[in-house]
Amino acid sequence: MQTAVLTEDLAFEFEDRERPTSDSDEVLVEMTDVGICKSDVHYWEHGKIGEYVVEDPLLLGHESAGVIAEVGDDVEDLEVGDRVALEPGIVCGTCEHCRRGEYNLCPNVDFMATPPFDGAFAEYVAWPADLAHPLPDNVSQVEGALCEPFAVGLHATRRGGVGHGDTVAILGGGTVGSVTMEAAKAAGATDIIVGDIVDSKLERAEAHGADATVNVREGDFAATVEDYTDGRGADVVFEATDSEPDVEALIDAARRGGTVVMIGLADEATVEVDALEIITNELDVLGSFRDANRYGPAIDLLAEGAAEIEWIADFTEPLGNVQEAFERARDDDDAIKGMISIGE
Numbered sequence: 001m002q003t004a005v006l007t008e009d010l011a012f013e014f015e016d017r018e019r020p021t022s023d024s025d026e027v028l029v030e031m032t033d034v035g036i037c038k039s040d041v042h043y044w045e046h047g048k049i050g051e052y053v054v055e056d057p058l059l060l061g062h063e064s065a066g067v068i069a070e071v072g073d074d075v076e077d078l079e080v081g082d083r084v085a086l087e088p089g090i091v092c093g094t095c096e097h098c099r100r101g102e103y104n105l106c107p108n109v110d111f112m113a114t115p116p117f118d119g120a121f122a123e124y125v126a127w128p129a130d131l132a133h134p135l136p137d138n139v140s141q142v143e144g145a146l147c148e149p150f151a152v153g154l155h156a157t158r159r160g161g162v163g164h165g166d167t168v169a170i171l172g173g174g175t176v177g178s179v180t181m182e183a184a185k186a187a188g189a190t191d192i193i194v195g196d197i198v199d200s201k202l203e204r205a206e207a208h209g210a211d212a213t214v215n216v217r218e219g220d221f222a223a224t225v226e227d228y229t230d231g232r233g234a235d236v237v238f239e240a241t242d243s244e245p246d247v248e249a250l251i252d253a254a255r256r257g258g259t260v261v262m263i264g265l266a267d268e269a270t271v272e273v274d275a276l277e278i279i280t281n282e283l284d285v286l287g288s289f290r291d292a293n294r295y296g297p298a299i300d301l302l303a304e305g306a307a308e309i310e311w312i313a314d315f316t317e318p319l320g321n322v323q324e325a326f327e328r329a330r331d332d333d334d335a336i337k338g339m340i341s342i343g344e
């Protein structure tokens with residue numbers, strides 16, 4: 001089968017690899033669509049994210065969907081031909097976090113496209129059946145692949161306790177900011193303010209439900225939220241940029257007793273914070289990492305039309321054009337999400 005491998009020298013090479021077979025609890029999936037995550041772009045450009053270093057050839061891609069080609073002997077609920085979204089983290093199931101249901105925090109996770117674990121830039125992937133989520137007829141393969149970031153947004157809005165009638169402010173209008181906006185709307189938020197540094201991202205956010213936007217290179221995020229809310233502040237504020245987090249702006253944008261949820265993973269994230277502002281305004285400041293048990297809700301919301309996410313996908317390239325696709329994902333500020341189609 002064809003694969004696109006990121007070599008130790010950070011170049012893409014096409015490698016013919018043996019097609020995997022499914023173990024008894026696995027399905028073999030013929031991949032169709034894989035999103036390019038900014039973490040994939042980061043590995044390609046820099047060879048590492050934190051402690052994770054590309055030391056051996058690696059398949060990138062962890063936002064993926066495909067069609068089942070083979071079913072392991074012990075798999076009961078899935079059939080050949082089923083269209084599925086693949087949840088990318090294989091967890092141990094026995095650590096404290098797995099047992100608490102917060103398996104996104106499992107320290108023993110094998111996560112696709114995170115060294116040394118291969119991702120989905122391959123024609124076939126053998127994957128645990130319980131992480132292969134069937135897609136209803138009205139949920140597309142692209143939406144299936146984008147369930148991964150959408151699940152991140154659903155987890156973050158759940159962490160933040162977004163509820164009916166809430167005002168939500170989101171700093172960052174890229175993939176994570178956009179899916180968080182969709183998740184917040186689905187959770188009942190009625191007022192959404194988005195900040196970014198790229199005008200086209202703000203226009204896209206407005207077209208899909210943002211009530212107010214601000215380019216934070218020209219205007220002030222917290223002041224915009226304050227103006228929109230007549231001085232009250234937002235119930236829940238999300239950090240979804242890839243830059244050093246402007247924690248003061250996030251705190252200032254939250255109402256007294258409100259919540260700040262940090263999602264973005266900046267290279268440089270050590271910041272000064274006025275703890276008194278957090279204490280005297282009784283703010284909840286929370287982190288949000290990946291997701292646990294959000295694929296089911298993600299697929300249900302898409303199937304019911306309660307959320308739309310396909311609009312974040314701007315361009316699609318075949319696996320053979322992976323280099324060009326990554327260059328565009330890196331260079332085109334107007335594009336939110338690039339997709340790789342496999343098997344074309």
Ligand SMILES: NC(=O)C1=CN([C@@H]2O[C@H](COP(=O)(O)OP(=O)(O)OC[C@H]3O[C@@H](n4cnc5c(N)ncnc54)[C@H](O)[C@@H]3O)[C@@H](O)[C@H]2O)C=CC1
Nearest residue numbers: 172173174175176196197241242243263264265288289290
């Ligand atoms: N905590 C988690 O579970 C996850 C975290 N992430 C992280 O979230 C961050 C965002 O990821 P994506 O949305 O995929 O990236 P992205 O590149 O699609 O979006 C980032 C957005 O932030 C904007 N931005 C950059 N600097 C800004 C600033 N100073 N103020 C306002 N906006 C600014 C950019 O213009 C862009 O629209 C990354 O750091 C990524 O690693 C991604 C997935 C899961």
Ligand SMILES: CC(=O)[C@H](N)C(=O)O
Nearest residue numbers: 037038039114265290
């Ligand atoms: C941090 C990322 O971008 C990625 N989705 C991951 O969960 O590793």
